[in-house]
Amino acid sequence: MIIAVILLILALLGAPLFSIIGGSALWGFHSEEINLQVVTIEIYRLAEMPVLLAIPLFTFAGYLLGESQAPARMVRMAHALLGWMPGGLAIVALTACAFFTAFTGASGVTIVALGALLYPALQQAGYPERFNLGLITTSGSLGLLFAPSLPLILYGVIAQQASLDTPVNIDDLFLAGILPGLLMVILLSGWSMWKQPKGQLTTKLDGREIFAAIRESIWEIPLPFLVLGGIYGGYIAVSEAAAVTAVYVLIVEVFIKREVKLRELPVIIRESMVLVGAILLILGVSLASTNYMIDADIPTRLFETIRAHIDNKWTFLIALNIFLLVLGMMLDIFSALIIIIPIILPIAAGYGIHPVHLGIVFLANMQLGYFTPPVGMNLFIASYRFNKPVMELYIATLPFFFILLFAVLVITYFPSLSLVFLGP
Amino acid sequence: MLQRGVKILHNIEDSLLVIILLAMVTLAFSQIVMRNFFGSGTIWLDPLLRVLVLWVGLLGALVATRQDKQISVDVLTRILSEKLKVISNIITRSFAAIVSAIIAWHSFLFLIDEWHSGVTAFASVPAWLTESIIPFGFAVIALRYTFQVIVLLIKVVKGAPDQ
Numbered sequence: 267m268i269i270a271v272i273l274l275i276l277a278l279l280g281a282p283l284f285s286i287i288g289g290s291a292l293w294g295f296h297s298e299e300i301n302l303q304v305v306t307i308e309i310y311r312l313a314e315m316p317v318l319l320a321i322p323l324f325t326f327a328g329y330l331l332g333e334s335q336a337p338a339r340m341v342r343m344a345h346a347l348l349g350w351m352p353g354g355l356a357i358v359a360l361t362a363c364a365f366f367t368a369f370t371g372a373s374g375v376t377i378v379a380l381g382a383l384l385y386p387a388l389q390q391a392g393y394p395e396r397f398n399l400g401l402i403t404t405s406g407s408l409g410l411l412f413a414p415s416l417p418l419i420l421y422g423v424i425a426q427q428a429s430l431d432t433p434v435n436i437d438d439l440f441l442a443g444i445l446p447g448l449l450m451v452i453l454l455s456g457w458s459m460w461k462q463p464k465g466q467l468t469t470k471l472d473g474r475e476i477f478a479a480i481r482e483s484i485w486e487i488p489l490p491f492l493v494l495g496g497i498y499g500g501y502i503a504v505s506e507a508a509a510v511t512a513v514y515v516l517i518v519e520v521f522i523k524r525e526v527k528l529r530e531l532p533v534i535i536r537e538s539m540v541l542v543g544a545i546l547l548i549l550g551v552s553l554a555s556t557n558y559m560i561d562a563d564i565p566t567r568l569f570e571t572i573r574a575h576i577d578n579k580w581t582f583l584i585a586l587n588i589f590l591l592v593l594g595m596m597l598d599i600f601s602a603l604i605i606i607i608p609i610i611l612p613i614a615a616g617y618g619i620h621p622v623h624l625g626i627v628f629l630a631n632m633q634l635g636y637f638t639p640p641v642g643m644n645l646f647i648a649s650y651r652f653n654k655p656v657m658e659l660y661i662a663t664l665p666f667f668f669i670l671l672f673a674v675l676v677i678t679y680f681p682s683l684s685l686v687f688l689g690p
Numbered sequence: 691m692l693q694r695g696v697k698i699l700h701n702i703e704d705s706l707l708v709i710i711l712l713a714m715v716t717l718a719f720s721q722i723v724m725r726n727f728f729g730s731g732t733i734w735l736d737p738l739l740r741v742l743v744l745w746v747g748l749l750g751a752l753v754a755t756r757q758d759k760q761i762s763v764d765v766l767t768r769i770l771s772e773k774l775k776v777i778s779n780i781i782t783r784s785f786a787a788i789v790s791a792i793i794a795w796h797s798f799l800f801l802i803d804e805w806h807s808g809v810t811a812f813a814s815v816p817a818w819l820t821e822s823i824i825p826f827g828f829a830v831i832a833l834r835y836t837f838q839v840i841v842l843l844i845k846v847v848k849g850a851p852d853q
């Protein structure tokens with residue numbers, strides 16, 4: 267107990283999370299008098315999960331895309347195709363961000379890469395500044411629920427370790443995210459139409475511009491079809507899709523479009539692998555701590571304690587929503603997944619919650635946590651990027667927060683939204 | 691002299707990351723091509739790719755420590771005063787150094803056992819070789835945090851003149 271308190275204080279003081287989790291695993295095994303070499307064996311399991319290959323490959327591809335002109339081309343194309351609608355430009359922003367985040371995994375890259383393009387464009391179209399700030403900051407985590415987003419894959423990896431009665435398939439997660447993700451995009455689009463500045467001229471549908479935009483993006487357009495078609499069609503596994511994406515993006519951006527120079531490649535690789543390393547390190551040590559927790563029956567005991575107070579699934583889901591919202595403000599999505607999922611997955615299963623539904627609920631909540639005041643990460647990234655006080659961003663994101671909170675509640679209490687495409 | 695050595699080490703880490711990632715991309719892709727168009731993949735490629743994931747992860751973690759980009763909670767540190775921040779950094783980094791050192795040490799012992807037992811990971815590659823990145827990685831991480839603590843301590847003793 268004292269150890270747990272010390273670890274908690276250290277974590278709050280900013281100790282690297284891997285050391286907290288690793289420390290708790292070491293302490294746990296030590297007090298059970300188990301040889302600490304077991305920690306090495308657990309970390310080595312990182313080399314025994316085929317699907318993990320997808321993480322470095324997708325991250326690399328995402329960083330590479332972010333460094334190229336692909337975001338600008340994507341915005342142009344979205345504008346040509348959607349700009350004519352009421353609230354068109356805002357919807358362009360939402361669509362582009364959701365799409366980009368799905369491929370880059372919501373590590374704040376979206377705000378940095380797309381914000382610079384979309385913010386001035388929105389400003390020019392006459393949207394109020396506060397609306398623009400709120401929209402861009404919110405969109406920075408939109409798209410988490412769409413394949414092939416990294417958090418979805420990571421959830422699948424972790425859930426597979428839990429060996430539940432209902433196996434969790436990553437392809438199922440990709441299917442489950444579609445409707446909840448669309449719900450969020452649609453609700454935010456509706457709000458944008460409502461907030462459209464009066465007398466704003468929407469751009470006309472221009473065949474020539476559409477043609478030019480498509481021609482410019484001709485190399486990137488096949489990418490989603492390649493990846494999503496391959497996975498949803500059952501032709502390739504997730505890690506294979508990641509390999510195809512990495513090769514494709516590498517060839518297009520470096521050798522065909524030549525927007526990323528060969529000598530810039532090492533830095534891009536290094537920066538993307540720093541993120542991958544930080545995630546995998548936490549995952550590695552948490553395999554050890556999870557193993558210890560399951561040995562010590564901690565999830566079961568927690569479940570019994572919780573069940574003494576919460577007797578049904580719905581009350582549990584409300585408590586879960588609140589808990590995850592607070593968690594999402596404090597932890598980034600990757601560590602939250604790695605640390606919390608092994609604990610709550612068995613508990614949720616005890617309440618009869620489908621593990622795939624739990625995953626979608628978890629990620630939807632985390633998405634909200636990205637911009638929940640006072641400490642959501644994207645608030646600070648946007649504050650830094652647009653040079654605005656964080657306080658202004660709190661106010662700017664507030665309406666968006668309530669809209670997505672509503673979406674999260676719908677996603678939580680209507681499991682069929684997530685599970686409708688899954689087989690029986 | 692020391693600085694040059696450190697710089698060379700950084701370059702080696704960076705180069706290894708680049709080489710391993712590009713190898714992963716190439717090998718994973720060629721495996722798909724071979725499997726789908728020639729009906730036969732190479733048996734040892736899949737385990738090799740999985741080991742490379744571990745390697746790229748730990749090497750990335752080394753660099754993350756170097757760049758101070760390890761994932762941590764920064765709720766409290768954002769509101770701490772400059773002086774308290776230095777103190778909390780000393781405490782938390784020392785802790786991280788100790789944990790990493792313990793993992794490195796026990797991984798090293800594990801490696802020696804594996805070396806004696808002569809187990810192979812795949813093809814004729816010995817298991818200790820594929821596992822060696824674990825003690826190495828954690829040892830370097832432990833050293834890095836130790837250095838960071840020393841630098842911070844010197845700063846405290848000198849009374850933070852750069853303010």
